[in-house]
Amino acid sequence: MFLLVSTLKVFFNVFYTSFILHALSSLLLIFPLSLADAEEERLLLDSIAWPESPRPPPFFSLNQTSDPAHSTFIILPGRGGVERHIGDQLEVMIQMYDFQGNPKKSGGDVLLARLHNRALEAGVAGQVVDHLNGSYSAVFPLLWEGSVMLVHSSEAVTVLHRLNREHPDRVLFKSLFHSGSISDTTFCNVCLRQTNQPQCNYTDLRTGEPWFCYKPKKLSCDDRIKHRRAGFNVRLKDKEEKLFQSVKNESPGGTKVNQFNSSAISQCLKGKVVHLYGDSTVRQWFEYFDQTGPYMIWDNAKNILVTYRCHGPPLSFFNTPTSELRYIANEIDGLVGGTNTVVVFSVWAHFSPFPIELYIRRLQSIRRAVIRLLNRAPDTLVVIRTPNLRGLTPSVSLGYSDWYALQQDKVLRAVFKGLNVRLVDAWEMTLAHHLPHNIHPRRPIIKNMIDILLSYICTK
Numbered sequence: 001m002f003l004l005v006s007t008l009k010v011f012f013n014v015f016y017t018s019f020i021l022h023a024l025s026s027l028l029l030i031f032p033l034s035l036a037d038a039e040e041e042r043l044l045l046d047s048i049a050w051p052e053s054p055r056p057p058p059f060f061s062l063n064q065t066s067d068p069a070h071s072t073f074i075i076l077p078g079r080g081g082v083e084r085h086i087g088d089q090l091e092v093m094i095q096m097y098d099f100q101g102n103p104k105k106s107g108g109d110v111l112l113a114r115l116h117n118r119a120l121e122a123g124v125a126g127q128v129v130d131h132l133n134g135s136y137s138a139v140f141p142l143l144w145e146g147s148v149m150l151v152h153s154s155e156a157v158t159v160l161h162r163l164n165r166e167h168p169d170r171v172l173f174k175s176l177f178h179s180g181s182i183s184d185t186t187f188c189n190v191c192l193r194q195t196n197q198p199q200c201n202y203t204d205l206r207t208g209e210p211w212f213c214y215k216p217k218k219l220s221c222d223d224r225i226k227h228r229r230a231g232f233n234v235r236l237k238d239k240e241e242k243l244f245q246s247v248k249n250e251s252p253g254g255t256k257v258n259q260f261n262s263s264a265i266s267q268c269l270k271g272k273v274v275h276l277y278g279d280s281t282v283r284q285w286f287e288y289f290d291q292t293g294p295y296m297i298w299d300n301a302k303n304i305l306v307t308y309r310c311h312g313p314p315l316s317f318f319n320t321p322t323s324e325l326r327y328i329a330n331e332i333d334g335l336v337g338g339t340n341t342v343v344v345f346s347v348w349a350h351f352s353p354f355p356i357e358l359y360i361r362r363l364q365s366i367r368r369a370v371i372r373l374l375n376r377a378p379d380t381l382v383v384i385r386t387p388n389l390r391g392l393t394p395s396v397s398l399g400y401s402d403w404y405a406l407q408q409d410k411v412l413r414a415v416f417k418g419l420n421v422r423l424v425d426a427w428e429m430t431l432a433h434h435l436p437h438n439i440h441p442r443r444p445i446i447k448n449m450i451d452i453l454l455s456y457i458c459t460k
């Protein structure tokens with residue numbers, strides 16, 4: 001009996017390991033990565049390397065993980081001594097302790113720091129530096145009172161990192177195939193386990209982005225009509241699960257920029273074509289325009305056109321016609337561009353549960369298209385909406401933790417650095433705002449984002 005169990009275990013491990021290797025190697029093989037892209041990928045991976053926990057799961061005891069309740073911070077004396085003035089920098093030293101009250105000796109906790117002023121409904125985000133010895137510094141321009149929150153302990157990050165490498169298929173996707181009177185549904189993903197069921201290869205020929213579905217028995221690969229997310233499947237060991245129990249939705253104060261009322265919006269957008277591409281976080285901008293009017297989608301009188309299109313797989317919307325699944329790079333290649341064209345994109349949220357290489361390669365392919373666009377039409381305005389903090393629950397963390405978004409945010413900024421593109425810093429806007437974190441930030445934050453977008457468009 002014992003033998004049987006251990007043999008099965010070994011079999012499972014071998015099977016599983018070969019799937020992971022297949023998954024990663026298929027990602028690595030399919031993409032026609034140039035040497036320069038591969039080198040950039042290596043540098044990007046180095047730049048987001050996260051400190052390893054000295055006791056990775058399962059070799060830790062929960063009471064040795066970081067505990068916000070025991071942890072302390074002190075405000076370091078400024079250059080002018082104890083007295084401080086608005087506009088000074090404020091440096092705070094944070095020391096993390098575990099649940100037994102012992103100081104942590106290693107780094108890697110995910111800390112977010114902000115100063116806020118409820119009366120002014122305003123806030124500012126701090127820069128956190130990990131000293132890798134259990135202490136962290138947070139530096140802010142001194143405006144208001146502040147707070148530091150622990151998003152994840154370093155031990156939890158180790159689990160999140162492992163999940164993306166070993167379970168890149170924990171988000172489930174399905175496609176509906178249909179022809180005549182026959183319908184069938186099969187599983188799809190960036191890569192699929194090899195079974196005796198044949199697979200359909202939907203890898204995009206232009207960008208090289210991989211996508212596969214199991215082939216339905218009685219239908220052809222061309223009969224695929226719908227794409228949807230079909231659940232989330234991850235199992236953690238008991239102790240690992242506890243690492244995420246304290247995760248909760250936090251509410252951290254707002255950035256004021258030029259304010260645009262609806263007539264100012266119309267005036268600003270007169271004669272413009274605005275293309276929004278990506279996930280639902282940029283679809284919110286489309287909806288904002290739609291509700292703010294007076295023009296919308298297409299305002300003939302003012303000659304305004306605003307469009308929205310979702311990005312391609314691994315998009316995890318609930319029911320998307322496959323004809324709508326387009327890669328942003330290909331869409332950008334279809335634009336003439338010019339001084340009245342605005343291209344906005346937001347691509348991040350759906351990539352969280354996958355190895356970050358998938359995200360890096362998607363950004364590299366979009367960047368190539370942006371460079372081609374700016375080359376043929378240098379006056380085109382390109383705006384990138386960055387990732388934001390979301391409301392976390394223990395189960396959401398396992399696929400969509402803010403730690404994943406934090407890593408994506410760093411990669412996104414690095415990939416587009418030096419190009420003539422503008423950013424809307426959704427990360428800082430959601431960190432600094434007093435409204436609760438939400439994958440879909442509430443309307444006052446969306447208004448702040450739109451005001452920034454319009455400032456870019458109308459002061460170009």
Ligand SMILES: *[C@@H]1O[C@H](CO)[C@@H](O)[C@H](O)[C@H]1NC(C)=O
Binds near residue numbers: 061062063064
């Ligand atoms: C802390 O963990 C150690 C090792 O697992 C265990 O022996 C001890 O009982 C734990 N203490 C508490 C207070 O849970």
Ligand SMILES: *[C@@H]1O[C@H](CO)[C@@H](O)[C@H](O)[C@H]1NC(C)=O
Binds near residue numbers: 131133135
């Ligand atoms: C950790 O490192 C920082 C920066 O080098 C230092 O200021 C601090 O005193 C160190 N903390 C401990 C407990 O050694």
Ligand SMILES: *[C@@H]1O[C@H](CO)[C@@H](O)[C@H](O)[C@H]1NC(C)=O
Binds near residue numbers: 201204205
């Ligand atoms: C899928 O199609 C792409 C593009 O034709 C090809 O490069 C790749 O090798 C195919 N992958 C598999 C696993 O068949």
Ligand SMILES: *[C@@H]1O[C@H](CO)[C@@H](O)[C@H](O)[C@H]1NC(C)=O
Binds near residue numbers: 261262263264
């Ligand atoms: C909208 O803002 C403009 C200035 O940007 C102002 O002149 C105008 O009166 C405002 N309109 C409304 C309806 O508030």
